[in-house]
Amino acid sequence: MTDEVNEIVLSKQDLREVTAFAALCAEGVLAVFEADQPGDSRPRYAIDAAWAFARGGERGKALRDTAAGALKAARATESAAAREAAWAAMSAAGSAYLHPLAKATQVKHILGAAAYAAHATELAAKEREMGDRHLERLAGHATPAAVDVLRRYPAAPDGGGRVGELIRVLDAALRARSASPGATSALGPG
Template sequence: MTDEAPPPLLTEDDLRHITRWAVLCAARALPVFEAAVPGDTRPREAIAAAVAFAEGGPRTAVLRKAAWGAQAATRAVDDPAAKAAARAAIAAAGAPYTHPIETPHQINHVLGPAAYAIQALSIGTADEAAATETELRQLIALASTEIRGIVGKLPGRKPSKGAFHALLYRLDTALRR
């Protein structure tokens, strides 16, 4: 009998897959922020830092600094859609730090970039409900087989109140199919 530790729930490759999907989601929403705050590059820098990790780079202070910069950018804008776009960028830069532990909260880190991007791309549109459905379908379609497998390893979300949490729940259930 050995005392070997079980393998981690999420591997570094898993974190790179999570980050790739987070980048795809956040990049879709980025123009919403940039239209509201031209010249503020902090969310773009956060996404670029996430891309560097997704492409094989190490987790460094650059990622954290970029995420904090995007967080500051959310305070620089009053537009809810632009705030959501900046939050998608924050979540993309934070994706490499998703904890490899089996708790219900961790799924939020995997799904958060998509949920924020959906909000960014649907808030304030002529038909928010239709825009939300369209974006939800598109971001689910962008989820790789690996993302679906990672979601399946983590405890699922339970339904909860609020539009953002409803998006997380819908993303979670859709990716488990």
């Protein structure tokens, strides 16, 4: 018996919508990384590359290279909050490479930047509730088109520690949203 994985139809515009949401989420915590590592622009370059793709650019070497650079930047800091912020930037650039496989693990490509950003916020504030509130705000920025892409995938999987928990909370909230344009977040006001 084989494990059959269904393919999901994704247009380039779908990928741009997901990447725009991810870039917006990562951009919001870039200052956390830059306060810790002011001379390291690798996460900023990853977010810039994500925005370039979201605004009509092509997927290519710049996205892959800047995502890898943000990952290296994350590994170079000892600050947990800065590391999470750099991972958010890496996730933003990587979101353009969402795979069209109907696997729950793909949800991290859609919501990972938001979860890493929320976790960076709570670590920087040393207050778990700050991460929850930050996630609520980010949920309000998910466009109906990005939510539509999310709904094509199975629900987020178990595991993944606090970031995985934040992904599941955001996943459930966005899926529960009304399908009508301009819907507000199920987590609260945007």
